[in-house]
Amino acid sequence: xxxxxxxxxxxxxxxxxxxxxxxxxxxxxxxxxxxxxxxxxxxxxxxxxxxxxxxxxxxxxxxxxxxxxxxx
Amino acid sequence: xxxxxxxxxxxxxxxxxxxxxxxxxxxxxxxxxxxxxxxxxxxxxxxxxxxxxxxxxxxxxxxxxxxxxxxxxxxxxxxxxxxxxxxxxxxxxxxxxxxxxxxxxxxxxxxxxxxxxxxxxxxxxxxxxxxxxxxxxxxxxxxxxxxxxxxxxxxxxxxx
Numbered sequence: 001x002x003x004x005x006x007x008x009x010x011x012x013x014x015x016x017x018x019x020x021x022x023x024x025x026x027x028x029x030x031x032x033x034x035x036x037x038x039x040x041x042x043x044x045x046x047x048x049x050x051x052x053x054x055x056x057x058x059x060x061x062x063x064x065x066x067x068x069x070x071x072x
Numbered sequence: 073x074x075x076x077x078x079x080x081x082x083x084x085x086x087x088x089x090x091x092x093x094x095x096x097x098x099x100x101x102x103x104x105x106x107x108x109x110x111x112x113x114x115x116x117x118x119x120x121x122x123x124x125x126x127x128x129x130x131x132x133x134x135x136x137x138x139x140x141x142x143x144x145x146x147x148x149x150x151x152x153x154x155x156x157x158x159x160x161x162x163x164x165x166x167x168x169x170x171x172x173x174x175x176x177x178x179x180x181x182x183x184x185x186x187x188x189x190x191x192x193x194x195x196x197x198x199x200x201x202x203x204x205x206x207x208x209x210x211x212x213x214x215x216x217x218x219x220x221x222x223x224x225x226x227x228x229x230x231x232x
Binding site for chain 2: 002005006009012013016017021024025028031032035036038039042043
């Protein structure tokens with residue numbers, strides 16, 4: 001995947017110098033799409049994903065504020 | 073200052089500004105390569121994605137020098153600058169808390185690691201483009217290219 005990202009980037013550079021502008025821009029947009037896909041894969045992959053355990057997204061203990069019948 | 077000099081000044085400043093930005097990005101990428109091949113600091117996948125994003129910023133500037141001014145080129149660079157900011161913030165948050173197997177990759181440069189520098193660089197790029205567009209505007213091509221005005225001349229003559 002990373003190889004494809006760098007291949008399209010190199011293709012964009014070559015097309016920028018020797019080819020038409022639209023092809024260079026298209027190659028770079030494909031490179032950006034592949035990069036975003038790889039970035040999302042790095043985030044969400046269970047094997048290779050990078051967890052951030054210090055970000056608490058769940059409550060450890062659910063508070064029972066209303067367990068005694070509420071206010072009176 | 074005559075009219076011609078006054079008309080060319082914003083375009084020249086725009087070219088110099090973009091050239092300085094491209095040189096800075098090239099210097100940053102060259103430094104990363106030197107640290108990799110001579111310092112033995114192997115980059116992680118997120119580091120490589122940040123390099124791709126920096127090259128994308130340069131690519132928008134290259135299009136400007138290769139094919140002339142277009143606001144699309146600036147938008148192209150800003151798109152990659154935003155991608156650089158997202159990836160670098162993600163990596164900075166990933167390693168901001170030291171734990172086994174997770175620490176900032178590589179050595180520090182002026183006290184900051186490379187992902188943190190990438191955040192600074194991305195914000196600086198976006199700020200630079202914002203300042204450039206605010207000060208110089210987005211229509212310097214019409215000032216810079218005299219043939220564009222000549223091309224509009226037949227249309228003007230048609231209405232007179």
